[in-house]
Amino acid sequence: MVIQGFSLSAYLAIPVLLSLLAEGESIKVPLVENVHQISTKKEMLLSSRELISAQATPKTYYVSGAGNDQNSGLSTSSAFRTIQRAANLTNPGDTVLIMNGVYTNSAKAGSVVHIKRSGTAKAWIKYKAYPGHLPKIQHNTWNGILVSNGASYIEINGLEVIGNNANITLDYAMSQKTNKLNPLTNGNCINVDGRTNGHSRHIRIVNNKVHKCGGAGISAIESDYVTIDNNVVFDNAWYSVYGCSGISMLNNWNSDNNRGYKMFVTNNKSYNNRMYIPWIAVGKITDGNGIIIDSTRNDQNNSKLGAYKGYTLVQNNLTFNNGGSGIHAFLSEHVDIVNNTAVLNNQSPEINGGQIFAHTSSDVRILRNILYAFPGKQVNNNTKNTNVVYDYNIYINSSKVSVKGPRDIVADSQFLSKYPTLEKISGDWKLRLDKQNPPKRTYVEPQSAGFVCGTVTYRLQGKLIKVGCSR
Structure with a gap:
């Protein structure tokens, strides 16, 4: 797979940064909540083809805030009341459609x-939100x-998970x-935990809203x-004693010897x-x-x-106002952190x-x-x-750049007013780089069998250049 040139998705954050600078050293959430994240690579394209049930008669179970666990759960009018009731019945190929309601623990x-x-x-x-709910x-x-x-080959899609922080x-x-x-104080929102009774694999957590948990937002262990x-x-992560984060992958486990991309945070x-x-x-x-990729060396x-x-791919994410880093790899190997935007993290004084x-890591x-x-805080580091x-x-706006790559750019706020501008051509976003011509970069990624990624196009000095990959 080959990606050439600068990424479009990262530059979509530049209007946000312009607004940020106008506001001073703070970010207002509405500025970024609707920033469109363009994916150049999605495992879901492969997975959607695999999600064809081999079962002759897969079932769809319905759950509703107005349901009853004594119902059959097989129609909207006979929906279960609890998601757990459906989870106890599922077999390969089944779908649980969750309708409007508030679902709490006993x-x-x-x-x-x-x-x-x-x-x-x-x-x-x-496990999916019922359409429109x-x-x-x-x-x-x-x-x-x-x-x-x-538990493996599980998809969690379109749900809102709320923790106990408000209380x-x-x-x-x-x-x-x-x-x-x-x-x-220690509760997590969505937790894939392979530490007891078997490791999980092939899990997709997509399109969810996850917030106010004292522990982790989304974690895979x-x-x-x-x-x-x-x-x-x-x-998330406010009140736990366990040192949690918004999105975390900890101690990734080898279910096979595949050395391609297997873990995705995108x-x-x-x-x-x-x-x-x-x-x-x-x-x-x-x-x-x-986002943290934590201890994939498994030597602790x-x-x-x-x-x-x-390999782990961290791509096209937007992180801001977090107490710790925006994104980092710690005690980890084989991690690619590409096309992300990280703004005003390190909010915690400590x-x-x-x-x-990356910290104490290799092959990143x-x-x-x-x-x-x-101002005055490190933008990156290269420790151990x-x-x-x-x-x-x-x-x-960064004075403390601990490590600078040969084609990295250290810029002040004036850079934003003269460097790239975005225009919309034929319904697609294009990137116009008329002021400067960044050097071309060929980025060869590890093989991933059967992988398909999307393609984006940008305009560079009058030429339309496609960026993407396929098998």
């Missing part, structure tokens, strides 16, 4: 929905949605800073082939995720990142998983790691990103890394 339950049953490669199990999963327990027990004060959370067992795409993730918006309670393991604020805590062999960076490529840091490449990035 008093002693560890989650609103606990997914333990698997689909197959040709018959995924899908906006169901809400609201919880005060350990997880809004938990995928465990090795917690900072004073109460501080009083619980040594309590590992309090779900009121000891799992493989996970796609986290087009989610909006905000106001097209998400992740903001206002922040730690207010010290991580209990070290007694200080460490995380609250927009006597792990027996072995180093993760696959954190100065940078907007996008950080390419064609836009980074905007607070080997074979980490920074190139074709734009650092705006």
